[in-house]
Amino acid sequence: MAVHPGGTVRLGDIVDQNLGCRYPNLHVCDASVIPEPWGLPPTLTLLTLARYLARILAQGSATAERK
Ligand SMILES: Cc1cc2nc3c(=O)[nH]c(=O)nc-3n(C[C@H](O)[C@H](O)[C@H](O)COP(=O)(O)OP(=O)(O)OC[C@H]3O[C@@H](n4cnc5c(N)ncnc54)[C@H](O)[C@@H]3O)c2cc1C
Numbered sequence: 001m002a003v004h005p006g007g008t009v010r011l012g013d014i015v016d017q018n019l020g021c022r023y024p025n026l027h028v029c030d031a032s033v034i035p036e037p038w039g040l041p042p043t044l045t046l047l048t049l050a051r052y053l054a055r056i057l058a059q060g061s062a063t064a065e066r067k
Helices: 043-066
Strands: none
């Protein structure tokens, strides 16, 4: 899509459900992970995606601190 591009690093393809990829500690969190042609204003979706990843990262660091 011209105004709302996405899908260049698709969820379920290059990134997993934790927005991680095959390189440790490298996450992708932007419109590129949207798996299908979008065509809609994505900002609200991307904000919630950032919140989702923040929770995952916070859980990971909490687990690391306990070790
Ligand atoms: C004219 C226009 C109007 C829009 N209006 C709306 C709207 O009303 N509502 C809505 O929801 N959406 C709107 N959108 C769409 C929305 O703004 C974008 O789709 C959204 O911002 C994409 O978010 P993103 O995080 O994927 O990419 P971006 O917001 O483009 O963020 C990418 C970031 O990566 C940085 N970057 C790029 N390359 C590198 C690099 N090599 N190294 C380091 N950093 C890099 C860039 O500087 C940028 O900060 C509009 C888009 C346009 C163009």
